[in-house]
Amino acid sequence: MSMILNQDQKDLVALAKEFMEKEVKPHIYELDEKGEFPLELYKKGFELGFHSMDMEEKYGGVGLDYNTISFVLEELAKVDAGFAVSLTLNGLAFSCIAEYGSEEQKKSVSERMAPGGFMTFALTEADSGSNAGALRCSYTRDGDDYIINGPKTFITNGKYGDIHVVFATANPEAGVRGISAFIVEKERAGIQIGKEENKMGLRLSNTCDLFFDNVRVPAANLIGKEGLGFKLAMSALDKGRIFCAAMATGIAQGAFEDCIEYSKLRKPFGAPIATHQAVQFILADMAIQIEAARTVTHNAAFLAQSGAKYSKEAAIAKTFASDMAMNVTTDAVQIFGGYGYSREYPVEKRMRDAKIFQIFEGTNQIQRQIIANAILR
Amino acid sequence: MKILVCVKQVPDTEEIKVDPVTGSLIREGVPAILNPLDACALEAAVQFKETYGGNVTVISMGPPQAEQALRQCISVGADDAVLITDRAFKDADTLATSYALSMTAKQLAGFDVIFCGKHTLDGETGQVGPQIAEHLNYNQVTSAMDVKLDSGSLLVLRELEEGRQTVAASLPCVITVTKTNYTPRYPSMKSKMAANRKEIKILSASQIEGLDMDRIGMSGSRTKVTKSFVPQAGQAGMIICEETAEQSGRKLAKLLVDAKII
Ligand SMILES: Cc1cc2nc3c(=O)[nH]c(=O)nc-3n(C[C@H](O)[C@H](O)[C@H](O)COP(=O)(O)OP(=O)(O)OC[C@H]3O[C@@H](n4cnc5c(N)ncnc54)[C@H](O)[C@@H]3O)c2cc1C
Ligand SMILES: Cc1cc2nc3c(=O)[nH]c(=O)nc-3n(C[C@H](O)[C@H](O)[C@H](O)COP(=O)(O)OP(=O)(O)OC[C@H]3O[C@@H](n4cnc5c(N)ncnc54)[C@H](O)[C@@H]3O)c2cc1C
Numbered sequence: 199m200s201m202i203l204n205q206d207q208k209d210l211v212a213l214a215k216e217f218m219e220k221e222v223k224p225h226i227y228e229l230d231e232k233g234e235f236p237l238e239l240y241k242k243g244f245e246l247g248f249h250s251m252d253m254e255e256k257y258g259g260v261g262l263d264y265n266t267i268s269f270v271l272e273e274l275a276k277v278d279a280g281f282a283v284s285l286t287l288n289g290l291a292f293s294c295i296a297e298y299g300s301e302e303q304k305k306s307v308s309e310r311m312a313p314g315g316f317m318t319f320a321l322t323e324a325d326s327g328s329n330a331g332a333l334r335c336s337y338t339r340d341g342d343d344y345i346i347n348g349p350k351t352f353i354t355n356g357k358y359g360d361i362h363v364v365f366a367t368a369n370p371e372a373g374v375r376g377i378s379a380f381i382v383e384k385e386r387a388g389i390q391i392g393k394e395e396n397k398m399g400l401r402l403s404n405t406c407d408l409f410f411d412n413v414r415v416p417a418a419n420l421i422g423k424e425g426l427g428f429k430l431a432m433s434a435l436d437k438g439r440i441f442c443a444a445m446a447t448g449i450a451q452g453a454f455e456d457c458i459e460y461s462k463l464r465k466p467f468g469a470p471i472a473t474h475q476a477v478q479f480i481l482a483d484m485a486i487q488i489e490a491a492r493t494v495t496h497n498a499a500f501l502a503q504s505g506a507k508y509s510k511e512a513a514i515a516k517t518f519a520s521d522m523a524m525n526v527t528t529d530a531v532q533i534f535g536g537y538g539y540s541r542e543y544p545v546e547k548r549m550r551d552a553k554i555f556q557i558f559e560g561t562n563q564i565q566r567q568i569i570a571n572a573i574l575r
Numbered sequence: 576m577k578i579l580v581c582v583k584q585v586p587d588t589e590e591i592k593v594d595p596v597t598g599s600l601i602r603e604g605v606p607a608i609l610n611p612l613d614a615c616a617l618e619a620a621v622q623f624k625e626t627y628g629g630n631v632t633v634i635s636m637g638p639p640q641a642e643q644a645l646r647q648c649i650s651v652g653a654d655d656a657v658l659i660t661d662r663a664f665k666d667a668d669t670l671a672t673s674y675a676l677s678m679t680a681k682q683l684a685g686f687d688v689i690f691c692g693k694h695t696l697d698g699e700t701g702q703v704g705p706q707i708a709e710h711l712n713y714n715q716v717t718s719a720m721d722v723k724l725d726s727g728s729l730l731v732l733r734e735l736e737e738g739r740q741t742v743a744a745s746l747p748c749v750i751t752v753t754k755t756n757y758t759p760r761y762p763s764m765k766s767k768m769a770a771n772r773k774e775i776k777i778l779s780a781s782q783i784e785g786l787d788m789d790r791i792g793m794s795g796s797r798t799k800v801t802k803s804f805v806p807q808a809g810q811a812g813m814i815i816c817e818e819t820a821e822q823s824g825r826k827l828a829k830l831l832v833d834a835k836i837i
Binding site: 205206209210213216217242245246247248251255260262270 | 761762763764765767768771
């Protein structure tokens with residue numbers, strides 16, 4: 199990697215690499231095949247702190263800056279992007295509370311999450327993905343409580359979530375101004391876990407439907423104040439996009455390293471395919487794209503860390519890195535030829551894993567809209 | 576319980592190559608790692624501390640870079656680290672090494688248990704631990720795979736070639752550790768970073784009280800390496816296993832005759 203890392207960053211990247219290669223990699227083929235959620239492996243990951251990288255130290259998290267988190271996520275995703283995504287969802291959900299929640303909420307949620315566990319960010323519904331502002335999951339006030347009602351779709355960690363951050367509306371007519379966010383602990387009565395997605399990629403992660411059937415939470419579980427939900431979600435997603443970009447870069451980097459190795463070994467006409475300029479140029483293009491993606495990602499991370507505006511840059515990083523990862527992994531399959539198309543080799547999996555990064559946390563079309571809006575404002 | 580763990584930074588032998596001309600090890604560019612069995616010794620010590628209370632100090636004699644190995648130890652449970660480093664220690668054999676380590680242990684004072692690896696990846700003599708015990712007049716138990724404290728003395732399960740053995744030893748005691756029960760733990764991200772901030776105590780030869788300069792380094796070494804070489808690899812043998820013993824015998828006889836051995 200042609201970036202200067204400080205000693206902590208180098209050590210944390212090395213730790214992530216060692217953990218992923220020793221503990222996770224040996225099981226990936228089987229887990230991917232079965233689409234299984236490796237809870238025990240995640241628990242091991244909790245012990246190292248991968249689930250609480252952006253939680254402040256005073257709340258029991260690791261308290262890393264965005265650049266360092268991005269380096270670590272790249273390394274995790276290099277081995278398995280699904281594993282990385284499950285862990286980052288905690289950060290996405292917790293950041294809603296960290297940014298807008300009360301001190302009480304930060305304390306109680308972090309006390310539970312810091313030792314290990316999963317959080318969810320429950321925004322999407324069947325008919326409101328890109329248009330998240332049109333969500334229908336509703337809430338009403340009842341004395342000292344709120345009552346939440348309605349379905350959510352495609353919720354990462356849904357089945358395993360200890361704490362859900364749920365977005366619901368008081369009045370669909372009010373649009374985004376009607377949306378509020380709530381902390382919903384898994385013990386609250388009325389949470390139903392629905393269908394689990396059988397996904398193309400990211401198969402070590404859990405994605406499922408949730409249904410909130412008159413789920414009652416105390417008023418103290420409202421994050422910030424009523425009507426703040428949409429703003430809060432968008433702000434969390436801005437940050438999440440930087441991490442998406444870092445993970446997409448990791449997928450591509452993994453594919454790239456596989457290609458370098460393979461192209462030196464494979465000799466269909468006597469000479470390694472790496473000696474053909476046509477192949478060399480593919481490898482060089484991969485290097486160019488990965489390097490560029492990493493750079494825009496870290497630029498967005500740096501902006502976010504310094505408190506500057508970074509929505510546009512985060513959208514640029516997410517879009518560029520995920521499009522890049524799709525290109526690089528597709529080319530990687532090409533370099534591996536028929537073996538690339540075979541499930542026996544890990545390259546096709548990277549291609550399947552890469553695809554989602556163009557879709558979730560705002561599709562790349564929506565990202566372009568955000569970028570265009572920022573440019574034309 | 577005051578616990579000391581002796582650790583050595585060694586070249587990663589998986590990466591090491593031998594110069595075909597001189598026959599010596601090519602050390603340049605080879606990553607240095609914490610001797611694997613020392614990581615097990617440390618794990619044993621940390622588990623011991625976690626069970627019976629106390630404090631774990633790690634010590635290494637080596638070049639300034641050995642600090643990395645000590646930081647690694649801090650990240651997985653050691654409380655303090657001491658590096659003894661000096662040109663005067665250079666080219667020490669096991670005797671000079673164990674002398675320097677035991678003199679430092681004396682100065683740091685009061686260790687109830689000293690854990691060492693059973694042997695290193697590079698020198699592989701397995702002598703340093705037992706020698707430390709002799710210098711300090713401590714009891715010693717080698718090849719430990721499990722260590723317990725039982726009414727004031729140690730109960731140690733030993734792994735031997737011919738089986739296993741449990742011995743009791745009174746304190747103070749040196750224990751050398753084999754891998755079996757002590758798989759080193761991962762550091763957490765937090766402990767890894769905390770280890771980077773930890774101050775490591777660095778001692779030169781002159782800072783070790785009463786150290787006899789004639790007993791350290793090259794001059795303190797009683798062994799001299801005259802030549803090092805790579806032994807020729809023997810050819811893999813052949814297993815004859817026919818359906819019956821008689822058939823095997825016949826085949827063996829034929830091979831021996833063909834090879835003009837009989
Ligand atoms: C594996 C996985 C995990 C997920 N995890 C979570 C989670 O944890 N929490 C959560 O809340 N959601 C999650 N999602 C949901 C995800 O964020 C949505 O799928 C995504 O936002 C797209 O929404 P949609 O599927 O409804 O697509 P649609 O909004 O129906 O979009 C369909 C297509 O139309 C395009 N499109 C839509 N509107 C426009 C427009 N205005 N202009 C141009 N093109 C447009 C889109 O780009 C897309 O190509 C997850 C999804 C998956 C697959
Ligand atoms: C005959 C002979 C000649 C040698 N000559 C030279 C020479 O000229 N130049 C040279 O550089 N080396 C030389 N060495 C290597 C040197 O002896 C070893 O580096 C050192 O003494 C440790 O021995 P070992 O590696 O066999 O450790 P072992 O006895 O196998 O180690 C057992 C345990 O002792 C502890 N330990 C060992 N070394 C240290 C240390 N440095 N700090 C802290 N704990 C330690 C560890 O817990 C280790 O697991 C020679 C070795 C031999 C056998």
